[in-house]
Amino acid sequence: MPAPEPTLFYDLGSPYAYLAVERAVAVLGFEPRLEPVLVGGIFTLRGHGSWSQTPDRAGRIAEVEARAERYGLAPLRWPSGWPDNTLKAMRAVVWAELIGGGQRFARAAFKAAFAEGRDLSELEVLIAIADSVGLPSEDLSGAIEELAIKDALKQATTRAWERGVVGVPCIEVGKKVFYGDDQLDFAAAKLGEMAGRR
Secondary structure, eight states, X not given: OOOOOOEEEEOTTOHHXXXXXXXXXXXXXXXXXXXXXXXXXXXXXXXXXXXXXXXXXXXXXXXXXXXXXXTTXXXXXXXXXXXXXXXXXXXXXXHHHHTTOHHHHHHHHHHHHHTTOOOTTSXXXXXHHHHHTTOXXXXXXXXXXSHXXXXXXXXXXXXXXXXXXXXXXXXXXXXXXXXXXXXXXXXXXXXXXXXXXX
16 A cells, blocks of 8 residues: 655745755655745744854855755755745745645745745745746735735644644654654655555
8 A cells, every 4th residue: 555645844945945845756756745834933933943043054054055966956046145034935835735836836936946046035036936837926916915825824834833843844754753854764764664564
């Protein structure tokens, strides 16, 4: 019997989440379900923020770039002023999911940010991404201001926290949550183990 579908929790502002999404299929053997969360909300819940605002910033940026090279990905191009505010971008993902294009939008947005260096806090960038993946881009600016979209993102973030998501990326396999793009291999092993039991 097939293994359970893994869930990969992400925020479009996270370079580690970008690495995980880019190589998930190769490591896991199939496409995981991508689940958007607002990492700023996770930071609030856990009581501390991102390494990007600490003295570790330069070292971690170098680590991300080294991992991308090791994984065979294109060299990273960091958006000017990174980390950008991804609130609008994550609301746009929720909107895209509601109309059947969440995964397409997320993948294109990650590449726009970390392969092209585009600023996802800019509305025109999000509209262009929506257009590039065949979504009704003219609806995006209004949709991301709707209360239902805002609430859906908040609720998704809270649910993720309650399931053990303490940052991004996290990969959930069954009831086990693996935190970090470097945990994909462990998640794949867990999938194999669970499939073997069926």
